[in-house]
Amino acid sequence: MxxxxxxxxxxxxxxxxxxxxxxxxxxxxxxxALEPGAGVRTIGGLYAQVKAVNEETVELETAPGVVSHFTKSAIAAVLDPQEYDAIINGRPADDELPEPEADVDAEPADEKPLSLAKEGAEKGEAEGGAPASK
Missing domain, CATH: 1.20.5 (Single alpha-helices involved in coiled-coils or other helix-helix interfaces)
Structure with a gap:
C-alpha cells in the first residue's frame, strides 16, 4: 500500500x-519551419505575414508597409495559405457554397403571421398574443 x-x-x-x-x-x-511569405498568428492573436526570419526574431508585416519585430517564441501558429487568406480577406472557404437566391417571380404562400397566442387563447387576451387593455 x-x-x-x-x-x-x-x-x-x-x-x-x-x-x-x-x-x-x-x-x-x-x-x-518559419519562412518568408508564411502567414502566422502570434500569441496575442495578431495575424501577420513573415517578411524575414533572423536568429532569434521574426519580422512580421502586420499591414502593407508596416513591419514589426517579434521573438520567435511569440509565434503561436503557422497558418495554411488558404486559411490565412480567408482570415485576412474574409473569403469563404472552398467548401462553403453561397446560398441560392430566392425566386423573385414566385408568389408568396398564404401563411398566417406568427403569433405568441395559443389557439385556445383566453378571453382576456387580444388577438396576436398581447394582453387586452382593461
Whole structure:
C-alpha cells in the first residue's frame, strides 16, 4: 500500500515532463519551419505575414508597409495559405457554397403571421398574443 502512495506522484511527474517535452519539440519544429511569405498568428492573436526570419526574431508585416519585430517564441501558429487568406480577406472557404437566391417571380404562400397566442387563447387576451387593455 505504501509503495502505491510513493509511485503515484512519481508517475504523475514523469507524465507531466513528457507532455511538456513534446510541446517544446512541436514549438521548436514550428519555429524552424518559419519562412518568408508564411502567414502566422502570434500569441496575442495578431495575424501577420513573415517578411524575414533572423536568429532569434521574426519580422512580421502586420499591414502593407508596416513591419514589426517579434521573438520567435511569440509565434503561436503557422497558418495554411488558404486559411490565412480567408482570415485576412474574409473569403469563404472552398467548401462553403453561397446560398441560392430566392425566386423573385414566385408568389408568396398564404401563411398566417406568427403569433405568441395559443389557439385556445383566453378571453382576456387580444388577438396576436398581447394582453387586452382593461
Amino acid at each position: 505504501n509503495l502505491i502512495i510513493l509511485l503515484l506522484p512519481i508517475i504523475a511527474i514523469v507524465l507531466m515532463f513528457r507532455s511538456q517535452k513534446k510541446r517544446q519539440q512541436q514549438m521548436q519544429q514550428m519555429q524552424t
